[in-house]
Amino acid sequence: MPNPTNCGVFSLRCYQLKPTSAFETPQAIQDLCTAYHQAVKDDIYDPLLLSGLFILDFL
Numbered sequence: 796m797p798n799p800t801n802c803g804v805f806s807l808r809c810y811q812l813k814p815t816s817a818f819e820t821p822q823a824i825q826d827l828c829t830a831y832h833q834a835v836k837d838d839i840y841d842p843l844l845l846s847g848l849f850i851l852d853f854l
Contacts (some may be wrong), residue, residue: 827852 815823831849835842 824853 827849831845834840834845
């Protein structure tokens, strides 16, 4: 979990994310795809919403 820090004049919370290393990327993508497919199969959330979340998580 990233550590929040104060930033800006309004004391908004900012998060600095640690990018996945090149070595860990293939497994991270596999885990992301598995979680996406499971979420679609569970049919709790709209697939359009899930696809947007997938893209944001991928980036």
